[in-house]
Amino acid sequence: MADQNEPVTFAELMRRGTLEIGDGYRAKNSELGGGGLVFMRAGRLTQTGWDWDGAERFHVELTAKVKSKIAKPRDTVITTKGNSTGRSGYVPESAHGFVYSPHLSYWRSLKPGELDARYLRYWALGPEFRLQLKAMAHGTDMAPYLSLSDQKRIEIVLPDVERQRAIAEVLGALDDKIATNGRIAAAALDLADIHFFRAAQGLELGPDTFGSTATVVGGGTPSTKTEEYWGGGIAWTTPTDVTALSAPYMFETGRTITVTGLENCASRLYPAQSIFMTSRATIGAFALPQMPAAVNQGFIVVLPPTEELRWWLLHEMRSRVDEMISLANGSTFLELSRKNFKAMPIRLAADQVIAAFAQTVSPLHGRAAQAMGESRTLSTLRDTLLPELMSGRLRIRDAEKIVEGAV
Template identity: 25%
Template structure:
């Protein structure tokens, strides 16, 4: 493999500032508008087309978007206008790993000036080698995307099943037929102002879970922070069922000196301040700050049912707050919001049916973490020329079979540097 040489980034790709497009000027269309945070809307016209790279003009380098087709680069971004014969996809990967490469200090400026960006010295490989690297990195990205698509389907299946059984009341009756649609007995409930299945009760989330709070250790005590205990806060919310990583960690001493318990896997976290009502499931033991509530399943309640019940609860609260600001949650909100309490046998059946969806989603999330970790390790190594394409290809089958497990990654790294 050719040895990388240092080059100005501006010698391999040219960036230009994007175009302003106020909301009032946008027209319905299918053209994506790429802003600093990704796609921010759609328009009827475009300013660029083909393979493109877009990066935000503010913040550290690394938030980079690849697009192939017509698009409108917003004026909060810089977009590539000329690749000088280099592979756009390769430049995309190069831009994503600039923070891990040995570049000039200007790669971390809070406001990204195109002239400063062009002056960054990067390790450069010729187009022939670029084309060999792309399939390796795309292989890992494609696996991550596949897992994301599978998880989206599994999430929808779990939501649909809950809605069908506990909102529409078409859970399987004794004959395996939909209860309400098959003429199952319904009774009017004065609290909910609607009919519910005969034998069901009305209660609150407290019937199926324990509502608990959190707390934060003192920030000025270094012995409380940077430990091994994940510490969930509203900013750790993920757009998936499970939260698998937190930005901050505390120590065992920090845990003992704050109001949070160590919440086990399956605990439901609900954000109570900031962006209110975001929900995640703890994928492992975690502590939590005071801007959230933890809903711990009762000993005989499956966490899958409790999770969907919490989603239904928050949707109801938001609907009830329509016209007013839904900017905080307090414990009384949970006590005063009535919900159906289904028959225990049906709660158990839902848990038995849906737990495989949830566990598969969690496995896919963990696999994606491992794949992303391997990809992010490979990026600078390939870009710097410290690892050859041939060495990667020789081990690609092993990477695929092991789904980039941490153990395999360590063995792989050791093999490359034998």
């Protein structure tokens, strides 16, 4: 084996039988629509993990045909085309059976005694891979693309496998806690939805509408040609910020604007806990900003008149997404207009029922938001420790102490 401080190419690891790389199956429309294995398109590998909701499935009788492209636990997965090229994921032991699409590549350790699978997954998040990815995927004027031939040229430095495992265990402890927090948030939100279903059961749509019950507003975009509008201290929300969330609690946005930018924008600065709902393309993704924030034109913003109505309206909106989609129109992409949304009749219970509902679900949302906020902190810590551990600048023992204090 080569010196452990010297890089080795993926091609060499493949030659040794240590690593397998491959891509996905090019499915035909006629092969989908069944009840068999899930067909996992690249777009379903998000920043927060795999999106299973509504995924297409193969016909059961095709299982043998797609067998070679079925994901295996502990695979590292990379998107290979478009602006998301290089986004990585990991197949956990508990994953459902699914088939990779052509724009996903997998890296699979065949010799755990030489290449730890979890170490490979974390390496894919680090700067060593990122620098090579940038050179390969963006080497032409074409859309970013990472071919299998490119991947064979990737170089990786492999420390001894005991150190690989130790690094993976340190970083894995943070990811395990993040996953636990995700389950806590999901359970709390599901329970809140159940409470709403019970409270709203039997209620009819009445004369009240979203527009008559709350203030319904929208947003806009300051001129992107004016530099002084951008990069300030005001959170500015786009639908991408919201669709990337695994739970509807937003702590930051990808872009910010200045006070001057806000003054020259159709959006106001909305208070924390306003109800943000995407209204273009993806209709019905929700966020409760945990700080004041502005929005672009892809949102409907609901400002409830009371704290009690905030939770009732949020869950009423979440339960009516399919109906909202049916009211949307547009030739390029679907859009739900504020006019149509405001005119939608809603179910309203008696004041005391709404107040009791808020008293029940407010702590659930609070616990979910707390869990997701903690996960954000842990993610930042993981991303800070990762390059230090990979480079050897940080000792395993010191990293373990840091993680113990965090989890």
